[in-house]
Amino acid sequence: MHAEDLAEEFPVVDINSDALEAAKLLAERRLPGIVVCDREGHPHTVLPGSQVVRFLVPGYVQDDPSLAGVLSESLADRIAEKLGGVTVKTLLGDEKRELARVNADDTLLEVAAVMARMHSPLVAVVAGDSLVGVITAARLLDAALHR
Amino acid sequence: MHAEDLAEEFPVVDINSDALEAAKLLAERRLPGIVVCDREGHPHTVLPGSQVVRFLVPGYVQDDPSLAGVLSESLADRIAEKLGGVTVKTLLGDEKRELARVNADDTLLEVAAVMARMHSPLVAVVAGDSLVGVITAARLLDAALHR
Numbered sequence: 001m002h003a004e005d006l007a008e009e010f011p012v013v014d015i016n017s018d019a020l021e022a023a024k025l026l027a028e029r030r031l032p033g034i035v036v037c038d039r040e041g042h043p044h045t046v047l048p049g050s051q052v053v054r055f056l057v058p059g060y061v062q063d064d065p066s067l068a069g070v071l072s073e074s075l076a077d078r079i080a081e082k083l084g085g086v087t088v089k090t091l092l093g094d095e096k097r098e099l100a101r102v103n104a105d106d107t108l109l110e111v112a113a114v115m116a117r118m119h120s121p122l123v124a125v126v127a128g129d130s131l132v133g134v135i136t137a138a139r140l141l142d143a144a145l146h147r
Numbered sequence: 148m149h150a151e152d153l154a155e156e157f158p159v160v161d162i163n164s165d166a167l168e169a170a171k172l173l174a175e176r177r178l179p180g181i182v183v184c185d186r187e188g189h190p191h192t193v194l195p196g197s198q199v200v201r202f203l204v205p206g207y208v209q210d211d212p213s214l215a216g217v218l219s220e221s222l223a224d225r226i227a228e229k230l231g232g233v234t235v236k237t238l239l240g241d242e243k244r245e246l247a248r249v250n251a252d253d254t255l256l257e258v259a260a261v262m263a264r265m266h267s268p269l270v271a272v273v274a275g276d277s278l279v280g281v282i283t284a285a286r287l288l289d290a291a292l293h294r
Contacts, residue, residue, distance in 0.1 A: 027289035032179050032268050049284030054263040056291075057256070065260035068253075075255040075287070076294035106215075108222040109204070113212035116201040121179050121268075137196030140222070142174035144203075147223035 003111050004104035006143055007125040007133025012037050015044060019086040023052050023079065035099075035124055035131060036088055043124045043131040045097045047088060055091050056082050101126050102135075108144060111135055150258050151251035153290055154272040154280025159184050162191060166233040170199050170226065182246075182271055182278060183235055190271045190278040192244045194235060202238050203229050246271055251279050255291060258282055 012035045013022045022034060026049045033048040054062070056078045061067045073081070083091075100120035102111050104127040115123050115137060125132040159182045160169045169181060173196045180195040201209070203225045208214045220228070230238075247267035249258050251274040262270050262284060272279040 023288055024292060026285050027292050030283070030285040030289070032283070032285065048268060049288060050262055050266055050268050052288060053259050053284050054266070057259050057263040061256075061260045062264045065257055065264055068257040068260040071256060073256070074294070075259050075291040078256070078259075079288075079291050109208075109218060109220070109225070110212055110215040112200050112204050112222050112225075113208045113215040115197055116204040117209045117212055119197055119201070121195060121197050136177070136179070137200050138173050138177045138179065141170055141196060141199060141226075142177070144222040144226050145171060145174050147221070 001108055001143065001147070002104065003102045003106045003108075003125045003135065004127070004132055006108070006111070006135045006139055007104075008135070008139065010035055010134035012043070012131060013047070013088055015039065015089045015092075016087050019088055019091045020079075020083040022047060022088050022091065023083055026052060032121060035134060036092065037131070040129075042129045043099055043101065043126060045092065045099050046122065047092060051093070052091060055093070099124055103127070104132050108140060111140055115140065148255055148290065148294070149251065150249045150253045150255075150272045150282065151274070151279055153255070153258070153282045153286055154251075155282070155286065157182055157281035159190070159278060160194070160235055162186065162236045162239075163234050166235055166238045167226075167230040169194060169235050169238065170230055173199060179268060182281060183239065184278070187276075189276045190246055190248065190273060192239065192246050193269065194239060198240070199238060202240070248273050249282075250274070255287060258287055262287065
């Protein structure tokens with residue numbers, strides 16, 4: 001069994017697309033993250049849901065969550081205010097999040113090695129520069145448990 | 148709206164329970180992680196699926212995933228060998244993973260602040276020492292988008 005046999009279809013957004021639409025996709029499909037492609041359509045990085053949440057919370061409140069109580073705005077207000085007219089690229093911020101990726105013909109142990117090395121909950125399966133799909137840790141464990 | 152209104156039921160395992168059973172639970176329900184409770188039943192930490200995968204891959208293969216190809220064992224072999232007779236506590240390893248937690252009556256912005264601060268894809272909602280449920284980043288965004 002190889003990576004391509006386990007790869008599942010996964011939502012992909014363009015790095016220059018609308019941040020609010022990406023947040024809606026994460027929310028509606030209850031995804032832990034979305035694969036972000038560059039302008040050539042090549043898989044570039046993953047936008048985790050927690051990163052969207054980070055973007056909504058002012059730095060001083062992240063440092064001291066008890067200050068959330070003194071903000072007059074709700075989280076709903078923050079979403080409208082912070083995500084309006086912003087791209088996914090802005091949402092990603094400066095933190096360089098390397099995409100965990102494997103080749104379509106890699107073995108499950110190779111997939112596990114890459115996932116383990118990068119502490120990543122998912123890896124992108126690529127053939128050349130194209131995204132074949134995504135493998136989550138749970139899917140990988142399920143496949144190995146049922147062999 | 149408060150944390151308790153968003154909290155969803157989530158699988159919980161005891162820290163001294165069987166590691167293989169925990170891996171099966173993650174795999175079958177396609178979960179990104181499981182809440183681990185201590186022997187008093189209080190929520191203690193989260194076991195991410197990627198940590199289970201890490202446990203299965205030898206350190207030298209994590210350092211150089213290309214070495215996965217030279218191992219004679221499959222990932223299925225590694226699961227049987229490494230998880231048999233082991234507890235969840237062993238799986239967690241030495242890395243101390245602080246549980247992101249909020250109180251049942253915290254606001255959504257307070258939940259977001261804790262999630263952002265800890266870069267966590269989920270937070271445990273507690274009342275006293277008891278687990279009320281769990282809130283994922285996607286669920287939090289969904290609630291804020293629909294207010």
